[in-house]
Amino acid sequence: MTADQPLPEYTKAYELADGTSVAVVKDQPLPAPVLAEVQAQVQAAMSTALAAGSDESIWAQTHDASKQLSGRVGSATGKRVLIVYPAVGMLEGENVENNHRVWIPRDVPGGGSNTQQGAVDAANAYVASQADPDEWVVIVASE
Secondary structure (H helix, E strand, O other): OOOOOOOOOOEEEEEOOOOOEEEEEOOOOOOHHHHHHHHHHHHHHHHHHHOOOOHHHHHHHHHHHHHHHHHHHHHHHOOEEEEEEEEEEOOOOOOOOOOEEEEEEOOOOOOOEOOHHHHHHHHHHHHHOOOOHHHEEEEEOOO
């Protein structure tokens, strides 16, 4: 796509790191190059956050990074973004003595899990329950 091409309604021009633009349609899956770049951004931010040090720092850093990335990616793509990310802590209602690796789907009530797949399943179920599920994208960070 070129800069002088008009965009259809509900379409954004996402500029990749190499300077090329890719059309992103609000109710269509992210194009592969956009998804790959967004996934890399999320992974880099989460890797930095997970190296924060103390359990409390990791929890705060991963939470803040997911919030910032959700907003930035959403603005750039026109999609509603839900990031599933690893953290260190305890899930609500857990009766354990020590913090441990947990997986959090950002802003999904009760969606935290002790497994990545559990959090991804909660995120996907949340998106499926929305009035506009095609306008959402779930991005999963790994450890």
